[in-house]
Amino acid sequence: MLKRTMLAKSLLLAFSGTVVVSGGTAFAQTTPTPTGELQRVEVTGSRIKRIDAETASPVQVITRDQIDRSGAKSVSELLTSVPASNTGSFNENAVASFTPGAGGVSLRGLGAQATLILINGRRVAPFGFASGGQTTFVDVNSIPIEVIERVEILLDGASAIYGSDAIGGVVNLILRRDYAGVQISGDLGTSSESDANRRTISLTAGKGSMASDGYNIFANLSHTGQDSVSANRRELTQSADFRRYGLLDLRSSYAYPGNLYVPTGATGGAFIAPVAGCTPLNEPGAATNGRCIYQATDHQDVIAKTSRDSLFVAGTVDLGRGFELFSDAVISRTKYAAESPSYSSSTYYSTGTLNNTYIVLPVGHPNNPSATDEVGIRYRFADVPHMTEVQSDTQRAVFGVRNRDFAGWDVESGFLYSHSNTKVITTGLLNDSVLFDGVLDPDTGKARNTFTFGNPAANDAGLMGRLYPTLRDTGTTSTSSLDARGSRELFQLPAGPLQVALGAEVRREKYLSTPDPLTASGALSVLGASSSEGSRTISALYAELSVPILKNLEASIAGRYDHYSDFGSTTNPKFGLKYKVLPNLALRATYAEGFRAPAITETTQTPSSGFYSGIRDPQLCPTPDPANANCDLSLQTFFGSNPNLKPERSKSMTAGIVFDPTDDLSIALDFYKIKRRNEIAGIDPDYLLAHEADYPGYVVRKADGTIDYLNLQYTNLGSTRIWGFDIDIKGRFNLGELGKLTVNAAYDQLPHYYVANVKDAPELDYAGTYQQPKERWKLGFALDRGPWAANLTFNYTGGFLRAFTPSDLSCPYDEAGTNRPELCSVKSWLTTDVYLGYKGFKNWDLGLTIRNLTNRAAPLDERQVTRYTAFNSQFHNQLGRYVTVGAKYTF
Numbered sequence: 001m002l003k004r005t006m007l008a009k010s011l012l013l014a015f016s017g018t019v020v021v022s023g024g025t026a027f028a029q030t031t032p033t034p035t036g037e038l039q040r041v042e043v044t045g046s047r048i049k050r051i052d053a054e055t056a057s058p059v060q061v062i063t064r065d066q067i068d069r070s071g072a073k074s075v076s077e078l079l080t081s082v083p084a085s086n087t088g089s090f091n092e093n094a095v096a097s098f099t100p101g102a103g104g105v106s107l108r109g110l111g112a113q114a115t116l117i118l119i120n121g122r123r124v125a126p127f128g129f130a131s132g133g134q135t136t137f138v139d140v141n142s143i144p145i146e147v148i149e150r151v152e153i154l155l156d157g158a159s160a161i162y163g164s165d166a167i168g169g170v171v172n173l174i175l176r177r178d179y180a181g182v183q184i185s186g187d188l189g190t191s192s193e194s195d196a197n198r199r200t201i202s203l204t205a206g207k208g209s210m211a212s213d214g215y216n217i218f219a220n221l222s223h224t225g226q227d228s229v230s231a232n233r234r235e236l237t238q239s240a241d242f243r244r245y246g247l248l249d250l251r252s253s254y255a256y257p258g259n260l261y262v263p264t265g266a267t268g269g270a271f272i273a274p275v276a277g278c279t280p281l282n283e284p285g286a287a288t289n290g291r292c293i294y295q296a297t298d299h300q301d302v303i304a305k306t307s308r309d310s311l312f313v314a315g316t317v318d319l320g321r322g323f324e325l326f327s328d329a330v331i332s333r334t335k336y337a338a339e340s341p342s343y344s345s346s347t348y349y350s351t352g353t354l355n356n357t358y359i360v361l362p363v364g365h366p367n368n369p370s371a372t373d374e375v376g377i378r379y380r381f382a383d384v385p386h387m388t389e390v391q392s393d394t395q396r397a398v399f400g401v402r403n404r405d406f407a408g409w410d411v412e413s414g415f416l417y418s419h420s421n422t423k424v425i426t427t428g429l430l431n432d433s434v435l436f437d438g439v440l441d442p443d444t445g446k447a448r449n450t451f452t453f454g455n456p457a458a459n460d461a462g463l464m465g466r467l468y469p470t471l472r473d474t475g476t477t478s479t480s481s482l483d484a485r486g487s488r489e490l491f492q493l494p495a496g497p498l499q500v501a502l503g504a505e506v507r508r509e510k511y512l513s514t515p516d517p518l519t520a521s522g523a524l525s526v527l528g529a530s531s532s533e534g535s536r537t538i539s540a541l542y543a544e545l546s547v548p549i550l551k552n553l554e555a556s557i558a559g560r561y562d563h564y565s566d567f568g569s570t571t572n573p574k575f576g577l578k579y580k581v582l583p584n585l586a587l588r589a590t591y592a593e594g595f596r597a598p599a600i601t602e603t604t605q606t607p608s609s610g611f612y613s614g615i616r617d618p619q620l621c622p623t624p625d626p627a628n629a630n631c632d633l634s635l636q637t638f639f640g641s642n643p644n645l646k647p648e649r650s651k652s653m654t655a656g657i658v659f660d661p662t663d664d665l666s667i668a669l670d671f672y673k674i675k676r677r678n679e680i681a682g683i684d685p686d687y688l689l690a691h692e693a694d695y696p697g698y699v700v701r702k703a704d705g706t707i708d709y710l711n712l713q714y715t716n717l718g719s720t721r722i723w724g725f726d727i728d729i730k731g732r733f734n735l736g737e738l739g740k741l742t743v744n745a746a747y748d749q750l751p752h753y754y755v756a757n758v759k760d761a762p763e764l765d766y767a768g769t770y771q772q773p774k775e776r777w778k779l780g781f782a783l784d785r786g787p788w789a790a791n792l793t794f795n796y797t798g799g800f801l802r803a804f805t806p807s808d809l810s811c812p813y814d815e816a817g818t819n820r821p822e823l824c825s826v827k828s829w830l831t832t833d834v835y836l837g838y839k840g841f842k843n844w845d846l847g848l849t850i851r852n853l854t855n856r857a858a859p860l861d862e863r864q865v866t867r868y869t870a871f872n873s874q875f876h877n878q879l880g881r882y883v884t885v886g887a888k889y890t891f
Contacts, residue, residue: 042121044152044172046556047161047501048487048546049410056556056576056588057156058656058670060084060728060746064149069782069791069835071849071884073189073200073224074308075140075148076103079171080874081795083748083776084155084726088112090131092141092304092336093873100424101306101336101390102127102139107155107169108674108722109750109772112137114596114650116158116166119143119173120328122398122414122483128422128475129513130601133530133610133639134714135680136477136511140171142332142394142420144310146185146202146222149176155672155726157652159594160558160574163505163540167594167650167676175328177314179206179218187847187886191879192855193234196303197227198884214318222310228338229303232295234878236857237302237870240295241286246820247812247865251281254344254357255292256380257454258367261358263376268358272375275367275454294380296341300868302878304338322403326414329397336390341868342382342428343526348435359453360446367453374446383456384468386428394420411486419478426471426516431523434467471516473529481507487544496548503542510535511600520606532641534604537565538597552580562595566603570595570647584660588670592652598645602680602714605641612637612685614804614863617707619692626813630706637710639682646716650676664732673723682712686805687757718757724750739785747777764806770863771874773798773828787840792832797875799828802862812862827859829876845888855881 042049045057062078072078076091080103088106090099104112104127112131117124117138124143126136151173158166182205189198206218231237240250253259257277262269271291274280278292310332317325346357358376361368368375400414436442439451452458485503492498515529542560549555556576563569574592581587613634620630656670683695688710692699700708729745751774754763768774780793802824803809811824832853838846858871858878871878 044118044121044170045154045156045158045161046546046558047485047503047542047544048499048556056554056578056590057154057158058588058654058668058726058728060153060155062151062153067145067148067151068847069789069837069849070793071189071833071835071851071882073145073198073226074103075143075145075173076105078145078151079105079140079153081778082153083746083778084108084153084169086748086750086773086776087771087874088114089874091873092306093302093338093877098133099127099129099131099137099139100338100388101141101304101334101392102129102137103141104131104137105140105171107153107171108672108724109753110168110674110676110720110722111135113599114165114167114648114676116162116164116170117173118162118170119330119396120175120398121172122416123418123479123481123507124396125394125418125420125477125479126511128392128420128477129424129473130532130599130605133528134599134602134605136599136601139334139392139394139420141308142334142392143173144220144222144308144312144330144332146200146204147175147220147310147312147330149174155670156590156654157574157592157594157650157674159572159650160560160592161542161544163538163560163562164595164597164647167596167648167652167674175312175314175330176218176220177328178210178216178316179204180209180216181206182891183888184891185845185886185888187884189849189882189884191229192881192883193229195227195233196229196879196882198225200224200886210316210318210324215316217313217315219314220310220312222308222312224306224308226303226306228301228305229878230339231297231300231302231868231870231878234302234857234880236860236878237297237300237868240297240868242865242870245860245862245865246823247862249287250296250866250868251286251288252294252296252344252380253288253291254346254378254380255294256342256382257292258377258379259291260361260367260369261376261378263358263360263374266356268356268376268378273369275377276369277454294341294344294382296868299339299341299382299385301338301340302869302871302873304336306337307335309333319401322405324402325400326402327397327399330395332394334390334392334394336388336392338388340386340388342380342386343430344381345377345379347526348381348430348432359440362444362446362449365447365449366455366458367447377447377453379453381430381468382428383454383464384428387426389425389427390422391425392420392422394418406486409486409488411484413484414482416479416481416483418480420476422475424473424475426473426527428468429471429524429527431467431469431518432525433523434463438463438467469516469518471519471524471527473513473515473519475513476510477512478510479507481505493548495550495553498548499546501544505538505540505542507538507540508535509538509600511604513601528610530606530639532601532605534566534600536600539563554578562597564597566643567598567646584662586658587656588658589655590653594650594652596648596650596680598647598680601641603641603643603645605639607638607640610637610639611635612710615685615689618689620705624810626817633707635685635707635710637682637685637712640713642714645680645714646678648676648678648680648716650674666730668728669725670728671723671725673721675719675721677719678716679718679720680714681717682714683717684757685710686808687761688712718755718759718761719763720756721752721754721763722750723752724748735783739783739788742782742784744780744782745778747775749775766806769801769806769808770804770826771800771872773800773875787838789835789837789839791835793834794830794832796830797828799825799859801825823860823862826861826872829856829859831856843890845890847884847886847888849884849886851882851884852880 086109088111113135127139154170186201202222260272274292314328402412487501489497519529544558753767858876
């Protein structure tokens, strides 16, 4: 890891003399007017329109051309590759997720709830289900990537401008606004394993010119389809026998249609034979040799089957006297389907009244071959595959009017309505009451002779339907707002114009999450559920000043007042300085205070339950011991809402330097520091167990002293304090006959991530622990020559420890109980992407993208082995080398 760190820094230094900041300067935003004058534009992080697009805050820009050349086909795929995106991001392929099919972005590693997502500077309704069952977030995958003109990423706090959630930063998706003509595009993608096939088609049509016709209207219709990939299709997880990595053989004798044993003890006695219809394992030396096995990697998708359809319409009409009427609307539907392993009799029976992990088959049962003796069956309830299907429908519309010179003001007012409706359908899980009554005899606890295992067609269809119910959860959210804002130059100061921006907003938020009645009733022990229902009204006023102190020194001051109908009011300021030491050298710094309002789910949610795994009980396991069951517990935990929650608060600072040695070269170095306090959470279980006496009633123990469950309520608890730095470089040079070369480099270092789980607790540095890489970087080269275009991009994510906490020194053990230090960390990952484009044919634009050119497998993540994926989907993927060919035709 050290060698690659030094390589990254060496590459950045090597190209600092030839390359310009993607974050330091937003060149694409400043465009000339028809008269040749530069037009004032609004930059993310400020409401004041200006010619100089560079503010005191660091902003990174991803252009449409960069999106096309990246090969990304979803917004989460695009944004999670940004180096500043760290722990807390997730995508549709996250296993065991509370939010299946959705994607969230976490700037600075502070969580998706601390990153504000905007479309054209306005909010988006959140996903219908809460991340981690707790906090709401915007599903960025609901936004079709085909209609995005550019992405602006503000790497600074911005609650003084935008309000809640803008703690770690802001992602502003700027949609296409003005298009005339007809264009059709499409692409086909496949992996080097000839799977994960993806198809995209997009049609764009527009008419009118604002300059000559006084109007423009255009629409885009797009479709993307992605095939699923099962874990057994990749070398890393081709088999659930992980002994090849020095780990356990996770192939299970709790199989389908099952194995027969002598019914003695809690787990059964001697093995008898597999159930008829099964091909037994023929592998001498394996613990399950001769048995029917269930291999969970055959039933775990690492890439989900998805499809996205969207319609985007935008229009602008000149009303005369400088007024323009504008509108845009997006309607999209996302579908998702993924298979997960089915549960076994061990799961249900070890927690049931029988306290056995097998099912007793009486004499005369169809699956019992003995005419005289009872037998036990180890069984996998896979009559119906365990599937999760999601359909998410989103609609968003904005109607507004603007005037760029109304009595000296640049004004705009708009009405927004954004709505999300998500349905989650789950199949393949058992209704416990039907299992322990319809399948078993409630008096004896033994299987009924009328039920056949492994042959659902032989059973009563009504019983099978009740045993394997189809569960339907729904989540509906909406955000509506009315805003008005304006900016202008107030008057001239000796150093330049004093500029001001003023704005007001009224917003209504609604949230309704409803689980299936069966799940809500607790009828399924393997699936927890909670519901939330609430609404609130937010009103806000904000102001911003740009004050030229000296010719080369500018100060910015912003403040916002928000009033929430549920918790009250909050006021947040922001200050910035930009000092041009030389015409090509600038210093910049900001200080901002921010907040995150308690999510409606956190204040109205019904009690829910989940499980924490890998927990050590310090009372019964003073030191780690693989032979002690109390050293590795999976504990049921009950969570609940708290209507008295207060907002999370933050203070952030940035300080940086921007150096432009030439017009085509800029280098930016920015340091950042953020502290967030009053964090809303349930107490960390490790901390709670270490301080159990301080929190009576939170840890519930059985009569024998072992832990029964944890009882946690959302509370304003501890704090997080981080600091790090970014290096952003972007440069362009003319190579003569060879063409024009553009070099982009972005490096993010997060060396410290201090966490205090409760107020006044000592801080622990989590940087480098599980899912907390200290560094990420991206280095790209683009060469354009005539009709040809080529890109070469390197993507690097640093490694991180297996340890969840800084004090966790546990490492995996093999079957012999030997410590495996080589598996104590998840290794770093470096991938290479290439792009080749050609525009030499009239009206055609052809492209070839190869992602992960060297076919680098995702690094092994031992903590994900028991989920049968063995890799971390937050930073890595199992696609391998992926080839996409695309074409675009303009009529």
